[in-house]
Amino acid sequence: MAEAEVLAAVRQFSQSKMGDDETGHGFDHIQRVVGLAERLVQAYPAADRVLTVTAAYLHDVIDEKLVTDTAQASEEVRYFLKQQGFTADQIETIFLIMDNMSYHKTLDGTAKPLPLEGQLVQDADRLDAIGAIGISRAIYFGGHFGEKIYDPAVQPRTAMTHAEYRNLNNETIINHFYEKLLTLKDLMNTAAAKQLAEHRQQVMLDFLSEYKAEWNAEA
Template identity: 65%
Template sequence: MAYLETDAQLEAVRQFTKERMADDETGHGFDHIQRVVNNVKLLLARETGANQLVTISAAYLHDVTDDKLVEDVTAATNELKSFLTNTGFDDDQIDEIVFVIENMSFSKSLNGGTPKALPIEGQLVQDADRLDAIGAIGIARAIYFGGHFGEKIYDPEIAPREVMTKADYRDLSNETIINHFYEKLLKLKDRMNTKAAKEIAAGRQQTMLQFLDDFKAEWQGTK
């Protein structure tokens, strides 16, 4: 596939995603998408063996059929497949992009199930997405998301959940923003797939741990 054709395809994918995520108010808007794309390009420069068109396209599209963001996943998926066909992607590329975005979320590890093995393209996109959930940006997104859904900031009487089903994970009725760090965000460092992502995640983990230490000290009036 010629470079200019690939470049045009990626621009079409970017515009498709931008239109669908423009009104998001949960921390999954196009600014998040663009950071994930930037992350995946950073990882692609350090990891080998991935198809760049599929990887970058999946990075752009990873939230457009997410069941927590769209009302009708089947309709959104069919629309995506039609768009990719009309944009010149072949069947194998479309199948891989859809497989990646359907199987990369943290929730796939819940309910006691074993997530499906992702190809290297999916591993890179999953890492890029998870990197945007941790560190300084991750802190801001957790607060933004929790505020949008009316979560408490913190309640020391509510312990983080150790075991969750997908239904539990999506139930925010007794959730706190701080507990989300312990239930998910602090776990992501050890779930990175690639060496490059693991190295980046180590520094972002320390940012979150320092924030939590400072937050609790200020909450308790000891700092």
Template identity: 50%
Template structure:
């Protein structure tokens, strides 16, 4: 099977799995991540099948979205075998999708990604910041009934993965301090670093305006 056909098959598989998501990780998000990965690939030359394949599949087995991520990873592996990817290619794609999430950066020994993985990670992180990122943060918080803002609840620092996943005392605004404001400094590639700067600044301006309006100062 040629590479273009393999990528189309992966896209169709991703659409089947993600099109009904209601947390801000639906197929619109997937498509934006893929488009950004293609943009970064114009400057960062690495295997397009691995990069685009992982971009399409990066949320399919995400442990915050599915009850049994190991089962979904097995399903992805069998699917990729069926479209004639090698074991080596499948292992790299699954390593990327398993390890690119922000939660993995909270471990004592964060995983090291290949250049292909860094491109996908940057693309996913860029979709978490800027105007799109603000919208997704509010949307996700609403799905999980998070408080919008409480000045008495301080943003959490030095979280473990378990603490990061615990949304019981999370607020949507604190999420900017706990994760989104950190992402600009975590980009891997020069392209992503350039794009992240403007998106980060837009979020800072938004939060400043939000707090001014909250306090009726504007």
């Protein structure tokens, strides 16, 4: 099967799985991550473009916070990839990326080293979590789960475990910026992503400064 046909099938599969998401991880997010991954892969021609784009399309399809039965979701993805002609080694690489790129993996130290393709997808995913888009997604996600927007008396959590990170009862939307989003710039794998992250980081810092000034009726 031709590369374009394979990626078209992967795109359709991803859209069928993520099209109804209401947490900020919908197919619009997927498309942006793919676009960013495509942009990054141009700077790193050693990366396999098909594996990079495929992993970008599928990176949230088996995510524990979005899928009730991750084992079943994984089996569906494996079967689908096999049907598209991916080899066993390619499928394992794609799953290595999907299983080890999430932020929570950095909290418990269980993440395995990512190949270059995985580093590009991880960078693309993290870039979409910051900046103006990141701000809107954080608010959208927190609102979906009924999080409090802001409480100056509640301090951002530090040195979180995986379980604490997933406990939204102890988080506010604004604190999420300090607990995670503002840390992502320094976690980028590639120089190209680090450069893109600089501006997006400043957008968030400016937002937080303005938000707190308005909260305190100073602006």
